[in-house]
Amino acid sequence: MARLHRAVVVTAVDRDRFEECAALLLDIAESTRTGRGGALLQDGRPVPGVRLVKGRHLRAGARYTVAPNPAEPSPGKTQETPGETMTVRIREWRRSTAIAVEQHMSAAGTEARVRLRLTTPDRPSALEAGLALRNPSGGFLQRISGRAKADLNAWWAAADAPAGALPAARAPVTARARHPLGRASVALRVRPADGGAWEVGVTLTVSGRGLLRPPAALALLLFRIPLRRAFRSGVDEAAARWTAAVDGGLPSADALRAELAGALASRNPPDTLPR
Template structure:
C-alpha cells in the first residue's frame, strides 16, 4: 500500500539549532548527588543519575514520575498525580557523547505489561546526518504470538531535506523502517517532496508499506496477511493521518521559535522575546 500525507515543513537550519539548544542544556547541567541541576539552579524533574559520571560513557539515568508522586503524597503537585499507577519507567545508558562524532544511547522502557529495549545513534550532532534506532519489545497478554517484536528505523537527514526541498526525485527512500515478527515482516519507506498547491507550502510525504510472511510459516502468514490486508491498510492510513494532524498542529509554533525561545520553552521559563 502507499499513502501520502502533507506535513508542515521544518527548515534544516532550525532543526540544527534545536539540537544545539538541547545539547547545550544537557552539557551545562551538573549532577549533585543523583539529581541533575540546570545552570539557573532548576532541578530537572523525574530524572536521576543512578550509575557512573554525568555525560561520561557508562552513565545511567532513571526517568520516572517519582517527583509527581512525591508531590501528591505531600499534598501538592498535580491533582491527578495520586491516581498515577502505570509504573512506567525508562532507563537511559549513555554509550557515547561526542558532538562531532556521535551520540549513542541505550533505552529500556518498562511498564506493567511489558518492556521495550532500544538503541539509538545520532551521527555528527553538530551537522546531523543520520539517525538510527533499533530495538525489541515484549508484551504480556497479547494474542497470536505478537508479544515479541523487533524493529529498526533509519533516517538519512541529508537525503531527507534534499528530497523535501527540491523537485528532483529521491534516488532511494531517506526514511525506512522494518518490524520483524516470527511469522511476518513489515517494511515502510517514506519519501518527501515539495508540496505545491498554490495555497500552502510543505512536504508531501509518501509512505509505502509492504507486508509478507517469513520463516517456515511463510505460506500461512501470507494467507493471514491477505485476509487482514484491508484492515491493516485502513489502520495504517488512519494512523498516518492522525500523526500528520498532530504534526501540523504543533510544528508551525515550534519552528517560529528562535534559540532563546526554544531554550525558554525547554526550561519552562518565559522568553524575553
C-alpha cells in the first residue's frame, strides 16, 4: 500500500458567494421549459439536443435524452459516432430537501452511469456522487466503480475553525475508486491559513486487492518516487489553477447568469468563468 500526502495553500471562497452561485444554477435550470421542439431557456432560446421523453419537467421520474455534443466540431475533430447515447433521469427534485440525478452514457461499447445527489440545495450541505464504468464485452477487468462525498457543512466548519482547534475525525471530502486489480482513495482536509486563505491537505492511498496485493505492493515500492512526483505535481497544478481562477475575480451574478445561459444555448461550455 502507498500513502501520499500533500498540503497546499489556496485562495478561500466565501460561503455566501458559493451558495449564491449554486442557487443561480438551479434558478436557470428551473426557468427552462420543455415542449415538442425540445428544451427552451426562459428567453425562448432552444437548448440543442435536450428532449423530455417521459414524465414532467424537473420532477421525480422525468427522463431526458441528450445528444452528446450537437455543436459543430472544432477543427481537427469529428462528430460523435451514431452509436453514442445519453439519458438523464430525475430521481428527486426538491430544493428544500434534495436533488438527485442519474446519467447513463453508452459509446463505443462502454457504458457509464453517474449518480449525483445534492442535499438541501438552497443551502447545500452535502454532495454525493457515484460512478460505474464497464465494457460489457470486455470481461471483469474492464470495470471500475467509485464513490465520492463532500460534507459541505463540515468543510465550512473546518475552514472557519479557530487556531489550534483539533481536526475533525473524518475528512469532509472523500473519494474511493475500486477496480478488480486494486483500489484507491482520496481525502481532503481544510484549515485556515494566513491572510484568510485555506490550507488544503490531500491524502492519496493506493493498494492492490486480493491475490494481487503482494505484486501490487512490489510495484508501488519500485515506482514510489515517480508516483510521489506525479501526485505532488498534480496537486500543485490543481491548486494553482484554483487560485488563478479565484484571484482573477469571480463574475457578478448577472454576468454568470448570462454566461451559463449562453453556454446552454450553444451546448459549448466555456473553459473559464467570465471576468
